[in-house]
Amino acid sequence: MTLEAIAFYLFSAVAVAAGVMVISSRNPVHSVLFLILAFFNAAGLFVLMGAEFLAMILVIVYVGAIAVLFLFVVMMLDINFVEMRQGFLQYLPIGALIGIILLAELVMIGGAWVVTPEAASVAAVPAPDPATVTNTEALGQVLYTKYAYLFQLSGLVLLVAMIGAIVLTLRQREGVKRQSIATQVTRTREQAIEVKDVTPGQGI
């Protein structure tokens, strides 16, 4: 129990600290690296809760794909981050004020935490026994049956995102040489090779 508690506080403390570093470090590459650290710690928290599948997905998708994409964008685009930050101090007071009000409100809710009596029974119904099913299996059991509707709709959301990316960025460039396998294969010797009889010392 204590070990779990220690691990929890360690992961959450590092995650929060990394979150602060993401927005405060000067070098954008460092920001992205701290973001990756925050993801890893969040994954650790998931493992502590017994959700290994989510933990692995978080690492694979967020660290493996999204954060790396961020890194590429940060390194390849020539964005002047110092210039972008100029408004930061100007908006800091009002931003901090709203943040503090929100924090106070959240603390108040935390103090008044009352779980509705029905909640326990409602939440208990769909959850399978963790001792008999792994949570990957449990997700698989409902994802394609009970939540098939949402699964399909999520697929459509991704399709729209793909269409959007293509519509907004694909440009047909003129004069680009593309490989056409059919043309290559159907080329005959006569089309490809021309034999010239060159007299010595004259050139073509």
Added chain:
Amino acid sequence: MSVAADLQIALPEVLLAVSAMALLIFGVYQGKAAAGRVMVLSAVTLVAVIAIILVREPAGIAFGGLYVDDGFGDYMKILLLVGALLVLIMSHRYLELEQANRFEYSVLLLFATLGMMVMVSANDLISLYIGLELQSLALYVVAAIRRDNARSSEAGLKYFVLGALASGLLLYGMSMIYGFSGTTSFESLAEILAAPDTEPSLGLIVGLVFICAGLAFKVSAVPFHMWTPDVYEGAPTSVTAFFAVAPKIAAIALFTRVLMGPFHDLVDAWQQIIVFISIASMVLGAFAAIAQNNIKRLMAYSSIGHIGYALVGLAAGTPAGVSGVGAYMAIYLVMNVGTFACILSMRQNGRMVEGVNDLKGISRTNPMIALALLIFMFSLAGIPPMAGFWAKFWVFKAAISAELYGLAVIGVLASVVSAFYYLRIVKLMYFDEATEGLDKGVGRETGLIIVATAAATILLFAMPGAILEGADAAATSLTHYAG
């Protein structure tokens, strides 16, 4: 329930999704020349979906309670589908003239419409969110579809960043509600909140506030309206027309469903929020529009104001109020489609113009457009004998019978102020000297839409029953389990 039965209940959505994907493939294989044909086929699809909804009875709940097809949903879906259809039809000439017609435009509009239908039919917080994202994502792209135009790109980007923030707020609220109640299903939430002896926990109310904030962004109610004028101005005009009708109807329907369904028992908690954003939207919409010289920005503020009026009906929190919202959106649809059809035909020497001053004296150069705009402006201002009068009348009546006198009085005053800028357009058209006038000829389809919507605006004033009956039936079907 078997999958086949579920799919049958969700037939309109399934048909729309499948045709949108088929049209995408068709468009990709046909290449550039396909834009016109894809547009025609999209319009046919929309007509087919409308026909299915009109023909059949509301089919009930499907997919294990994630989806509901009831009278309210069908009513709102028909409105938004008609809006999408009319905008698609009038886009055709505009996009051809601007040489911006790409087949993806129609496909994305279909996907956005699908997202809106999912929103309207949501019976669970998760389907609500996914529908909203499907809709928003498609809209972000169409806002920026003229990617070589800096203003269009800016509009898309601005909409995307702020929309993502709003989605974040919404998700945060949803996670709080799930955390404090243990369910995302609307029915279970209604059950939990209806339990007589328990006090709703503070966390649920905070979650509700976040959800209201997220949805208020989507309907562009004050104080979440900042994106609206910039996006309306920057986006291509046909896209602006779409933004002004279909997503607004869907978001208002969703707002109504969430607040009147699962959270009906927290009416004391959300009523004050809705009253506030409604007043703020009406007042800001009325005053900020006065200074606008760009007709698209003016319509943006006008739509903010109109959302305020529609929210008056929601604030009442009664079946009469819901029916008022439904009727308001129907009339709003007619007036706005008509106005934008006129705006789309504002051209000088073949070039789009957007200035309010370009309308000077067009009663002499383009008398038909001037007459149509006159009808729409009177209707938007809520002056009889135009349908817009009834729209406002019903929501104010609902507010008064719910004893929200202050709200109704402020609403009427705001609508007097807003009459100033609507009538200013009429004055420019009829009493000022013509500068250059507009190009003649608006295209057959656009002309038909202008005539039809103008006629409807007048006829609906004479026969308000047609709309009100539908809206009443819709409201009854929504509020039956709220009690």
